[in-house]
Structures are given as C-alpha cells and as structure tokens.
Amino acid sequence: MNYQKPKGTNDLLPGEIEKWQFVEETARLLFADYRFSEIRTPAFEYYEVIARSVGDTTDIVSKEMYDFYDKGQRHITLRPEGTAPIVRSYVENKLYGPEYPKPYKLFYIEPMFRYERPQAGRLRQFHQIGVEVFGTENPALDVEIMAMAMDFFAQLGIQHVKLVINSLGDKESRANYRKALIDYLEPLEDQLSYDSKRRLHENPLRVLDSKEKEDQAIVASAPKILDYLNEVSLTHFNQVKKYLEALEIPYEIDHTMVRGLDYYNHTIFEIMAASPGFHGAQSTVCAGGRYDNLVEELGGPATPAFGFGMGIERLLLTLDAENIELPTMDVLDAYVVSLSDATDLESLKLVQAIRGAGYSANRDFLGRKAKAQFKSAAKEKAQLVLTMGETELAEEKVNVKEMSSGHEVTVPLEEIYENFDDVFATMLAFKKGE
Template sequence: MKLQRPKGTNDILPGESEKWQFVEEKMRQVFSDYHFSEIRTPIFEHYEVISRSVGDTTDIVTKEMYDFYDKGDRHVTLRPEGTAPIVRSYVENKKFAPEVQKPFKVYYTGPMFRYERPQAGRLREFHQIGVENFGSNNPATDVETIAMAKAFFDALGVKDIKLVINSLGDSETRTQYREALIAYLSQHLDQLSSDSKRRLHDNPLRVLDSKEQADIAIVKDAPSILDFLSEASQQHLSAVTTMLDSLGIAYQIDQNMVRGLDYYNDTIFEFMTTIKGKELTLCGGGRYDGLVSYFGGPDTPAFGFGLGVERLLLVLEAQNIALPVVNSLAVYVVVLGDSANIAALKLVQSLRNQGYAVERDVLNRKIKQQFKSAEEFGARTIITLGESEVASGDVTVKNNVTRQSVNTTLAEIEENFDDVFEKVTK
C-alpha cells in the first residue's frame, strides 16, 4: 500500500508555510490593535456541542461532521467550525463572571474538519481564522468587528472586496417570516431542488442560500425578511448602516443572505471578491445573542466572524499579491574537513546565541557546493572554516553579494559579532 495523505488534506511545506506565518502575523497585529486576545480550544469536542448549537438540520451536522465514538464510548466530533467550541469554553470557564472585563474579545486560528467533496479552497481538513466578541449588544460592536475584518484584508493587500450585509431579525421576526416563506415556497414545491424540499419545513431560510439554478429563480421573488423586522431589529439595522456610513465603509444589503448556521440573529455580513468572473466569499459572520444561554450561561449578546485561510491564500495568489517569504540567513559557515567540525559547531552556536540566523555544512561537501547552498539560502555573509583557520584562530567574514570582506578572529566573533557584521554588510 502506497502511503499518502488522506483525501481532502494538504501538506503545508517550507516555501508555503512562510506565507501562512505572514498571514497569521498580520492577523495578530490587526486583531491586537482592536484589543482581541488569542484563545485555543481542543480540536475535538463532544458531539452535542456542535449538533445543538449549529443546528440538527444543517448540512454540517447531517452530512459533514467527522463524528465517532471513542474508546470510552463517548460521542465526539472533530470541530467543523470555531464559534460553538469557544462559546462552550466561555461558559465552562465562567468568563461571564462580573470580575471578567467585558466585552470579552478573543480570536483563534487552527484546523477544522468537514467531510465534503474536496475542491479548490475547500478541503476536509481546512484552517480558519475567526473572532468572537461577548457582552455587547451595541451596534458599534457589529461595525467595529466588520471594520477589523476589512482592516485585516487591507493589511494583506486584498483587492476589490465588497461588503454585503443583511438582518435576520430577532425570534419574533423569524417566526413570522418563516411562516410567510414556507407559504411562498410551498406554491413552487414541484420546482424546488431535492435539498430545498427537504429543508422546506425544517430550515426554510436555508433555501434562500441554495446554489441550484431552479431554486435561485424561485427565491428571487420570495418575501423579504426586511419586511418582517421587529421595531428593535429595524433600529439595530439602521444603527449599523449609519455607523458604516460614518466610517466610509461601503456596503450592499442582500435580503436573501442567510449564512449557513442556525444561531445567527440581527446583523449578518460577508466580505466578497471576484476571481475569474466568479464571486467568492472571503469572510462571514454576524450576531448570535442566544448561543451563550443555550449553553447554560446567562443571556449574553455576541458577535463574530470566520474566514478560511486556504481560500484567502488562493485569492492572494489569483490577485498576484506576493507575500514576503522571509527565510534568509545572516551567516553561512563553509566547513572544510573533519578537523573543523567541532570549531564550526561552537561557532554557529555562538552566533545563534547572539541572535543571528546561521547555517553550516554538515555533509562534508566540496567548497563549490557549499557556496551554492549559501546562495540558495540567501546568506548575507560567509565564513570559511578549515584546518588553517582553526589552528590560527583567524577568519574572514565575506559579504555574499558585494564580496567585501573583514578579517577577524574566532574569539572576537564569539565575544561580539555585531561590529563585524555591521562593517561587512554596510
């Protein structure tokens, strides 16, 4: 049997992993500016954490979860999304307690798992970046979090992004709208796709999000949820749009946007871009004020979003946005002969202890091959260490681009390399 990675997974190899690190570094910089802190939750959770919060009728639960019984006969699942585990953690660790500063603002990044047909930007093991903000029902929280997502895309240089928003209202809104939507869709039952027929009574709002052409034509004339908003939800949406206008953030309202999870209420949003004529969602999220209490915590308003890292990297590549792959060396030590092996070991460790990125030859290769390695690694300087250098203690530090050199000693380098490095690289 040929051993290879499981279908729908990827190896992130050197040369690519640096791009991931750059994206994650920008994430931490931008999110920290908005006073979010990192949270890390387990990769697997009890099945009920996901099934109850995401919704028993969603595709995630009915088709896509990697769930199984462990050796203790506990029903567990690899996490398919980030919000439910973080809400579970928020409640379990009592972050709602009075002594904890509110709002409680966290971000996360890590692998998620869904069993679905692999395709470009959509894998069975994929990686998400997301944020959750607990404790504020102020519309400014919605807008600040949306603005933070935009700031992240701007920091990466993503072009041609479009913000789309909608409101799912409160429970009163959705109860009335659900009845009106079922009544409308029932008139077109024969034309609906099989998935939409199945969802009609269990989760009719998901029909609005169908990608089937027959369904798209039908929902085009469906009643708008915006016509059913309660007064409180109307005021919330109005405040959000006013605040977006005040920040100069352009947006469109899409009354058929519903998002794929059951826990949302009021504001939902997506950032989109167009690649090769196809519209892609980069990021999505919204408000979920009932989820904390659903997990046994107190009534707690909350807002968040998530985005797929693989898709983001595909968009950056399609838009010809080059991410810096910083992996250059300060020093490459050319080692000539076994007699220089221990001296080279001591030298590279001394330089690393002084904060320099250093590599050396450990394969006893010819000098020409070693110089080639120094070129490929982008080494700024080269130190050649052979039997004569070890015996005398005198070495030459050479600039690998200009070929300028400085004569020094091993003792001086090990004591303080800064002056030598500055001279040879200036």
C-alpha cells in the same frame, strides 16, 4: 497498503508553509491592536455541543460532520466550525465572570473538519482564522469587527473585495418572516429542488441560500426579511449602516443572504472576493454575524455575541488570484564554511555563538568542498559567509564575506564570540545599493 494522505487533506510543505505563517502572523498582530486574545479548543467535541449550537437541520450536522462513538461509547465529533466550541469554553470556564473584561474578545487559528466533496478552497481538513466577542449588543461592535476584517484584507494587499450585509432580526422578526416565507413557498413546493423541499419546513430560510437555478428563480420574488423587522431589529440594522457609512466602508445589502447556521440573529455579513484571476466569480472569503442567544442555549447567562470566520485555504487562493507575493523570512544571516576536519569543531562553535547572539546560522555537515559550501550559502540567501581554514584556526581569525557586495575582511575570532552584533552591522554596511 495505502500510504497516502486521506482525500480532502493537504500536506503543508516548506516553501508553502511560509505563506501560511505570514497570513497567521498578520492576523495575530492586527487582532492584538484590537485587544483580542488567542484561544485554542480541542479538535473534537461532544456531538451535542455542535448539534445544539449549529442546528440539527443544517448541512453541517445532517451531512458533513465527522462524528463517531469512542471506546467509552461517547458521541464525539471533530470540530466542524469555530464558534460553538468557543462558546462552550466560554461557558464552561465562566469567562463571563466579573474578573474578565467586557466585552471579552477572543480569536482562534485552528483546523476544522467536514466531510464534503473536496474542491479548490474546500477541503475535509481545512483551516480557519476567526474571532468571537462576548458581552455587548451595541451595533458599533458589529461594525468594528467588520472593519477589522476589511483591514486584515487591506494589510495583505487584497483589493478586490466587497462587504455584503443583511439582518435576520430578533426572534420575533424571524418568526414572522419564517411564516411569510413558508406561505410563499408552499404553493411552489413542486418546483423546488430536492434539498429545498426538505428545508421548506425544517429550515425555510436556507432555501434563500440555495445555489440551484430552479430555487433561485423562485427566491427572486420571495418576501424580503428586511420588510419583517420589528422596531428593535430595524433600529439595530439602521445603526449598523450608519456606522459603516461614518467609517466610509462601502457595503451592499443582500436580502437573500441568511448564512448556514441556526444561531445567527440581527447583523450577518460576508466579504466577497471578486479578483480578476478568480475565474470572474465571486467567492466568500470571510463570513459571520451576531448570535445573541447561543451562550444561554449552552447553559451560560444571557450574553450577546458577534464573530466571524475565514478559511485560510480560500484566502491563499484569493492572494494567488490577485498575484500578491507575500514576503517570506527565508534570508540566512550567516553561513560558516569549514575547509577541513581540523576546523570542524571551531566551525561548530562559531555557528552556535552566532545563534546565541540572536542571528540565524547554518553550516555544512557533509564534508563538501569549499565551492559546494559556497553554493549552499548562496542558495540559502546567506548575507555573510564565514570561512574557517587551518591557517585561520592557527591565527585565531576567520574570513568574513558580505555576499551581496563581495566585500571580505579577516576578523579575530574573539570579535565573533564577544561582539557579533558589531561585526554583522559593519559588514552589512557594504551591501550593494546601500
């Protein structure tokens, strides 16, 4: 029997999960400032939802999806990315109705699943933070969402990032460019990698995204998509650049960046981490763009949209590379030390009363000596230790110690039960350095 976690997955254990919680809460607070609401979709979808949205020829659909037929012979896939399920939900629940705000702003924090070779920052079950906005084609929205992503990294203290943008244009611009690219690549087909030969006629723009050296040498001289933008597309892209400059957000243009999904059009972007501790390499930690046709393709009304996704695992690697220590809320407000079996009941009541007042509290359940209990209190970083012995019980009092300063007082039990707020504030006034 194999009682181990599946390859490409991780257990998130205490001591590590606190970092995840901090990152997620930072996202929730920031997104609330931008008036986003959270959405959660099923972990699996009908295969057609993903294949239709992402594209049959993409690596996600052709190589990486966990798809299967369930007991009812329905073709199901585990969710490989966030946008398609949310668009499906947007259409199915008619979130475009007049009773909903425009634009309609959503965010998600959910696990995704792809079958690929596990490596640092790339797992078979991974986790994404992402946003999707529906209902406006205004280029100012593109810039606002990119600015929000950059703001998120700034709030986490990540400094070594850069914004890279490109435009895929509208359908007309993309069709014209696709033809020009095929015309350029076909005479060089024998020199392309195996995957790029396959993509040449299925999805030629993906050749631009190849990491193979032989492909990169060819791509370096390929036609540039920005030269094929029609007036509408060029105006949109110029507005994006103008607004980024107005917000003083530095950016670079990469004409070979296409993103790996078929639904993108107009603005696409990546945020690259280039932390010194990241082996000197750049890595994409956030990516997204505009997708104005996907809602309609999944049966909804014509609805422009924009979004991004970022992998939490890769984000945590970036934080480690920049030696950023995230604050964790692991301080215990109060620890109750019980000195005998006779005080066990009162100790239980004390702990529950402190929790009822809105504070964190813990106690010993192993019948250990006072010294061992104080060690546990110190290990849990308790701010106060309340000691209950038989003498204190008889006198209806409890000894309270502020651990940082060592200051101790004896307090009537009635004060703990009726006004722990004042007791806590008074004792913390004795903390060292305050």
